[in-house]
Amino acid sequence: MTGVPTILDERFRAAAAASGDLDVAYDVLDDTPVGPLLVGISDRGLCRVGFDPEPEAELERLARQFGPRVLRTPKALDRVRSELDEYFAGRRHAFDLDLDLRATPEFHRRVLEELNRVEYGHTTTYGALALQVGAPRAARAVGTVMNRNPLPIVLPCHRVVGANGSLTGYGGGLDRKEWLLRLEGAIL
Amino acid sequence: MARTGIPPFERFYESHSGEVLAFLRRRAGRDRADDLFQETFLRALRAYGRLEHGEQLRAWVLTIATNAMVDAARRERPTIGLSVEPAGEAERPPIEELAPLTDDLPPKERAAVVLRYGYDLDYDAIGAALGSNEQAARQAASAGVRRLRKEKEQR
Numbered sequence: 001m002t003g004v005p006t007i008l009d010e011r012f013r014a015a016a017a018a019s020g021d022l023d024v025a026y027d028v029l030d031d032t033p034v035g036p037l038l039v040g041i042s043d044r045g046l047c048r049v050g051f052d053p054e055p056e057a058e059l060e061r062l063a064r065q066f067g068p069r070v071l072r073t074p075k076a077l078d079r080v081r082s083e084l085d086e087y088f089a090g091r092r093h094a095f096d097l098d099l100d101l102r103a104t105p106e107f108h109r110r111v112l113e114e115l116n117r118v119e120y121g122h123t124t125t126y127g128a129l130a131l132q133v134g135a136p137r138a139a140r141a142v143g144t145v146m147n148r149n150p151l152p153i154v155l156p157c158h159r160v161v162g163a164n165g166s167l168t169g170y171g172g173g174l175d176r177k178e179w180l181l182r183l184e185g186a187i188l
Numbered sequence: 189m190a191r192t193g194i195p196p197f198e199r200f201y202e203s204h205s206g207e208v209l210a211f212l213r214r215r216a217g218r219d220r221a222d223d224l225f226q227e228t229f230l231r232a233l234r235a236y237g238r239l240e241h242g243e244q245l246r247a248w249v250l251t252i253a254t255n256a257m258v259d260a261a262r263r264e265r266p267t268i269g270l271s272v273e274p275a276g277e278a279e280r281p282p283i284e285e286l287a288p289l290t291d292d293l294p295p296k297e298r299a300a301v302v303l304r305y306g307y308d309l310d311y312d313a314i315g316a317a318l319g320s321n322e323q324a325a326r327q328a329a330s331a332g333v334r335r336l337r338k339e340k341e342q343r
């Protein structure tokens with residue numbers, strides 16, 4: 001940091017988190033099995049899970065979507081961190097977190113809500129999800145929704161595969177998708 | 189909604205926290221600087237969502253730091269008398285002495301006087317900090333000094 005003693009820096013960040021004045025509190029979890037994860041929460045709930053280890057673009061986006069008061073405050077993410085740790089250790093099969101999807105367009109939100117019903121260790125297809133939201137021809141659009149999922153892992157877009165069972169694509173890269181599905185025992 | 193050029197607060201904090209702390213330590217001493225540092229950035233955070241643009245953020249946060257110092261000095265010495273001459277161009281009293289002096293000035297004039305004579309900012313930066321311009325800042329500072337002189341004569 002820029003010449004500010006750690007203790008002073010941490011004290012300010014904790015006070016900022018407690019002040020209620022933040023639009024988004026975030027942290028970067030450096031050592032998860034799928035690489036660094038940026039996680040952000042607003043006053044309404046989890047608003048971002050990002051695979052990009054260079055958070056510059058992420059911070060700009062969060063500022064645009066939720067307001068400019070975006071600050072790294074590790075303490076505010078304790079609960080998110082521990083649920084993710086449990087998930088990666090195979091001990092958690094569902095997340096118990098409030099989600100903030102207010103920056104997500106209506107159709108995307110409907111698809112993501114449907115996606116959220118796909119259980120741990122199971123997979124579905126783009127076409128099936130399209131059907132479930134009442135837009136049977138929209139498999140491609142559902143693919144776009146998955147690609148732009150603001151909360152990967154927690155909203156399990158890794159559980160959506162092609163009609164022939166191929167993994168097709170993943171916003172965070174196919175390696176991660178495969179790792180997550182293996183963790184859940186959906187593939188061997 | 190689309191306010192341009194305002195960086196995420198994290199970036200703003202990273203860019204200016206070191207300088208603000210050094211400034212506070214120089215002006216208020218090491219002991220007080222830590223508390224003032226936190227106070228300054230909490231105030232900045234509170235106001236950050238209402239910023240219209242991202243220009244002159246350095247001058248802006250130094251103004252907030254100055255105000256935090258002034259407020260702290262006032263809390264510590266609420267009944268101090270008029271112990272120093274109002275500032276002329278040549279003499280620049282330290283911030284602690286300016287604090288009780290400028291208490292009764294209208295906010296804009298007070299900020300202009302404190303930034304000019306307590307912190308040595310040029311009028312361009314002060315104008316930016318006050319959301320106006322160089323000329324308005326110059327006028328506010330000189331109006332503030334005139335008012336201080338007048339108040340002194342009346343006592």
